Amino acid sequence: MENRELPFVREMFDSIAPRYDLLNRLLSLHQDVVWRKKMVSAMVIPENGRVLDVACGTGDVAMEICRQKGPLVKVTGIDFSPGMLGLAQKKIRRQEAPAISLLAGNALALPFGEQTFHAVTIAFGIRNIQNKAGALKAFYQYLKPGGMVLVLELASPKQSCLRDAYMAYFQRVLPLVGRLFSKHSFAYSYLPDSVSRFPAPDVFMKIMAEAGFSRITCHRLTLGIANLFVGGRAAEK
Numbered sequence: 001m002e003n004r005e006l007p008f009v010r011e012m013f014d015s016i017a018p019r020y021d022l023l024n025r026l027l028s029l030h031q032d033v034v035w036r037k038k039m040v041s042a043m044v045i046p047e048n049g050r051v052l053d054v055a056c057g058t059g060d061v062a063m064e065i066c067r068q069k070g071p072l073v074k075v076t077g078i079d080f081s082p083g084m085l086g087l088a089q090k091k092i093r094r095q096e097a098p099a100i101s102l103l104a105g106n107a108l109a110l111p112f113g114e115q116t117f118h119a120v121t122i123a124f125g126i127r128n129i130q131n132k133a134g135a136l137k138a139f140y141q142y143l144k145p146g147g148m149v150l151v152l153e154l155a156s157p158k159q160s161c162l163r164d165a166y167m168a169y170f171q172r173v174l175p176l177v178g179r180l181f182s183k184h185s186f187a188y189s190y191l192p193d194s195v196s197r198f199p200a201p202d203v204f205m206k207i208m209a210e211a212g213f214s215r216i217t218c219h220r221l222t223l224g225i226a227n228l229f230v231g232g233r234a235a236e237k
C-alpha cells in the first residue's frame with residue numbers, strides 16, 4: 001500500500017521529536033494526556049491481552065496501556081520515525097515497562113500475522129496516513145475476532161461557542177509557538193492543515209464500517225477538539 005507523503009511526514013516527525021512531548025503538553029494545555037487516558041480506559045481486553053499501538057511516537061499510549069491494564073498485557077508500538085522511537089525507548093527504560101516492545105515500520109505494511117491482537121490503537125496518527133481505508137482494513141485483519149480498534153484524532157469543533165476563539169488559536173497562535181520551540185518551519189502549520197483535511201466524523205465512521213468494523217462509536221472530547229472513534233471486529237460464532 002502506498003503513502004505518497006511518507007518521506008515528508010517521517011522527516012518532519014524525526015526533526016520535531018526532541019520537543020514533541022513538551023509541545024504536546026504546552027499546546028494542548030495537558031489535554032493530550034487526558035485524551036490518551038480516556039482512549040485506554042475505553043479499551044476492553046483480557047488480563048493477558050496483546051495490543052498494537054500504531055504510530056506510537058514517543059510511547060505515551062503504550063505506557064498508559066501498561067499503567068491501566070496491568071502487568072500481563074503485552075504492547076507492541078510501531079512507528080516509522082527513528083527519532084520518535086529513540087525517545088520512546090528511553091522513556092520505557094526509565095519507567096521500567098518491559099511489556100512494551102518497539103518496532104520501526106510503516107503503518108501501511110505491518111509485519112504481523114492475521115488475528116494477532118486484542119486491540120489496535122492509533123493516537124494522532126491516522127490523519128498523517130493518506131490511505132486511511134487501507135490502514136483500517138489492515139488493522140481489522142490484525143485483530144482477533146471480538147477485538148477492538150481505538151482511533152484518537154484531533155478535530156475542528158463544530159457548534160461550540162468557543163469555536164472561533166479555538167480556531168484562531170489553532171490556526172494562528174499554535175503554528176507560531178510550535179515554530180519557536182521546535183525550530184521547524186512548517187510542522188506546526190502542517191498540524192492544523194492536516195486536521196482540517198481529516199474527514200468529518202460520520203464520513204470517518206463510514207470508512208471504518210467499510211473496513212469491516214461494527215459497533216462503531218465516536219466520542220467527542222473537550223468540546224469536540226478531539227474525537228475518539230471505537231470499533232469492534234465481530235466475534236466468531
Ligand SMILES: C[S@@+](CC[C@H](N)C(=O)[O-])C[C@H]1O[C@@H](n2cnc3c(N)ncnc32)[C@H](O)[C@@H]1O
Binds near residue numbers: 054057061105106
Ligand atoms: C502526532 S504523532 C503521534 C504519536 C503518539 N501516538 C502520541 O500519542 O503522541 C504521529 C506519529 O505517527 C507516525 N507516523 C505517521 N505516519 C506513519 C506511518 N505511515 N507509519 C508509521 N508511523 C507513522 C509519526 O512518525 C509520528 O510519530
